[in-house]
Amino acid sequence: MKDRLLNSLKLLDGWLEKNNWKGYDPYDLLGTKLYLQMLSLRFSYENTKYFTYPFTFLSRNCPKLMMKALRVRPQHNAKALALFARGYLNLYKKFGETYLEKALKSLNWLMENYSRGHSGYCWGYPFDWMTRIFIPKETPSIVVSCITANAFLDAYEILGDEEYLNVAKSTCNFLLNDLNIDVINEDVICFSYTPLDQFHVHNANLFGASLLARVYKHTKREEYRKLAEKAVKFTTSYQNSDGSWYYWAPPDKLPYLIDNYHTGFILESLYIIKEALKDEFLYDENLEKGIKFYRDHLFVKETIPKFTPKLLYPIDIHNVAQGIITFSRLQELNPQHGEMAEKIAKWAIVNMQDEDGYFHYRIYRHRIDKTPYVRWGQAWMLYALAKMETAS
Numbered sequence: 001m002k003d004r005l006l007n008s009l010k011l012l013d014g015w016l017e018k019n020n021w022k023g024y025d026p027y028d029l030l031g032t033k034l035y036l037q038m039l040s041l042r043f044s045y046e047n048t049k050y051f052t053y054p055f056t057f058l059s060r061n062c063p064k065l066m067m068k069a070l071r072v073r074p075q076h077n078a079k080a081l082a083l084f085a086r087g088y089l090n091l092y093k094k095f096g097e098t099y100l101e102k103a104l105k106s107l108n109w110l111m112e113n114y115s116r117g118h119s120g121y122c123w124g125y126p127f128d129w130m131t132r133i134f135i136p137k138e139t140p141s142i143v144v145s146c147i148t149a150n151a152f153l154d155a156y157e158i159l160g161d162e163e164y165l166n167v168a169k170s171t172c173n174f175l176l177n178d179l180n181i182d183v184i185n186e187d188v189i190c191f192s193y194t195p196l197d198q199f200h201v202h203n204a205n206l207f208g209a210s211l212l213a214r215v216y217k218h219t220k221r222e223e224y225r226k227l228a229e230k231a232v233k234f235t236t237s238y239q240n241s242d243g244s245w246y247y248w249a250p251p252d253k254l255p256y257l258i259d260n261y262h263t264g265f266i267l268e269s270l271y272i273i274k275e276a277l278k279d280e281f282l283y284d285e286n287l288e289k290g291i292k293f294y295r296d297h298l299f300v301k302e303t304i305p306k307f308t309p310k311l312l313y314p315i316d317i318h319n320v321a322q323g324i325i326t327f328s329r330l331q332e333l334n335p336q337h338g339e340m341a342e343k344i345a346k347w348a349i350v351n352m353q354d355e356d357g358y359f360h361y362r363i364y365r366h367r368i369d370k371t372p373y374v375r376w377g378q379a380w381m382l383y384a385l386a387k388m389e390t391a392s
Contacts, residue, residue: 002389008349009091009385015357016378021084021106022074023374024067026361029059031127031137032070039130063371074374078113078123081106082148083379087386089154094390107155110148111167115140118195120173123148132254133197141194142179145171146207153214168215172224175208188237189230190249200249202235203262206269209235213276225280228273235266236286243293244309260298260305264322267291268329291330295340299323303343315363317373320348321380328388341388348381 029035038052059066066072088103114121115138122140129135149171156164180192182200191208193199209231216224238249247262248254267290274281295302297309298319305319306312323344331338352360358372359381372378 004349005345005385005389008345008353009382009389011353011357012359012378012382012385013357015372016084016374016382017102019074019374021081021374022076023080023372023378024063024072024074025077025125025127025375026373027125027127027129028072029055029063029066029070031129032072034070035059036128036130036134060369063369075126076109076113077126077375077379078110079125079144079147080375080379081109082123082144082151083383085110085151086154087379087382089151089158090383090386090390093158103155107151107164110151118174119177120170121145121149121167122171122174122178124194131193131197132199135194135196139194139196140174140178142175142191142204142208143193145174146211149211150214153218156218165215165218168211169219172212172215175212176223176227179208184234187230188233189227190234191231200234200252201247202238202245202249203247203265203269205231205235205249206266206273210269210272210276213273217276225277228277229280232270232273232283236283239286239290242297243289243291244297245290257308259308260316260319261322263290263294263298264319264326267294268322268326271329271333291333291337294326299340299344302340303347305344313363313365314369315352317348317352317359317361317377318380320344320352320359321377321384324348324384325380325387328384328391331391338391341391345385345388 035052035055038055085103085106088099088106091099092103110123115124118140122145124138124140124144126137128137149168152164152167155161175191178195180195180198182190182198184190190200191205193201193204209228212224213228216228235245239245244258245263245266247257247259267287270283270287274287298306300306300312304315305323307314307316307319324341327337327341327344331341348359352363354360354370359377360368360370361373361377362369
């Protein structure tokens with residue numbers, strides 16, 4: 001397995017280097033003016049539920065043709081660069097200088113290309129996107145910002161450069177000063193997704209909590225610990241009896257959706273907080289229940305990631321990558337988690353890695369979408385495989 005894993009990493013790294021770490025994204029087409037105008041019309045009039053269907057059908061089935069027609073170009077993405085940095089830093093720990101230059105190149109790009117006009121370092125997506133509200137490109141989000149700040153924390157812990165810790169501390173200022181924090185009561189809070197919304201999203205809330213906890217570990221700043229604990233209380237209080245979490249949290253009245261990779265995000269964040277707070281972490285039971293649900297209901301034979309507890313297809317590379325990352329991190333709790341990470345990785349290399357080195361986007365029931373989305377698939381897989389290589 002080790003030889004196969006290392007060969008897979010080298011193939012993927014070679015493809016990324018050849019493409020200058022740039023690429024397309026599933027949201028490129030969904031962020032075009034044409035689609036957003038269509039979506040606006042759909043939301044403005046009754047009986048237009050399927051108004052955008054032709055566009056989404058063509059985007060799903062003919063993405064390359066649509067990107068060419070709409071003149072979409074490959075570009076760098078902050079989240080992808082952060083994941084590249086984290087992956088290369090892990091590889092540097094094991095294999096030495098070969099990968100350090102690539103990690104530093106990614107970190108330098110991130111320090112130069114952050115979202116200006118906020119209380120600290122923060123990052124967003126290079127495309128417009130629509131959720132319940134319109135989010136303009138480069139609007140900083142808690143998810144992108146925390147993943148990126150964690151790359152700088154990795155660099156600080158591995159290289160010892162205080163500048164990298166200062167970047168992560170700066171991102172904490174963004175969380176505390178620019179996001180909309182819903183204070184439920186004196187012991188419970190929830191972080192918003194961006195400065196523009198009032199959303200309650202469990203995985204996003206815990207991304208913020210885990211960053212604060214990890215920075216607290218290095219700074220011993222009590223405010224960070226207290227806020228992290230308050231955010232954890234919010235999310236753990238809404239854990240379902242079977243151990244799962246819905247994507248949205250009250251008071252947001254939205255579809256009750258449980259999916260694979262967002263569940264993985266929640267579990268990984270809880271474990272990071274557990275590592276940082278040590279004996280002060282009081283949510284082991286929540287973590288164990290969540291892990292059991294994740295293993296039992298979101299994977300087939302502890303190998304193939306399901307999209308939701310009830311749906312196998314599409315088999316998505318993001319779910320694959322997060323499964324590897326989550327179980328690699330959790331193996332300190334149970335060696336069987338590490339074995340599961342290896343099973344998932346082996347299956348993905350055999351079934352989803354292209355001969356050119358990149359990983360396919362999705363396997364549908366009757367076809368495979370081989371589009372090499374960089375932020376959605378390649379960046380996550382580089383980090384996932386590197387994380388497992390380091391943990392093994």
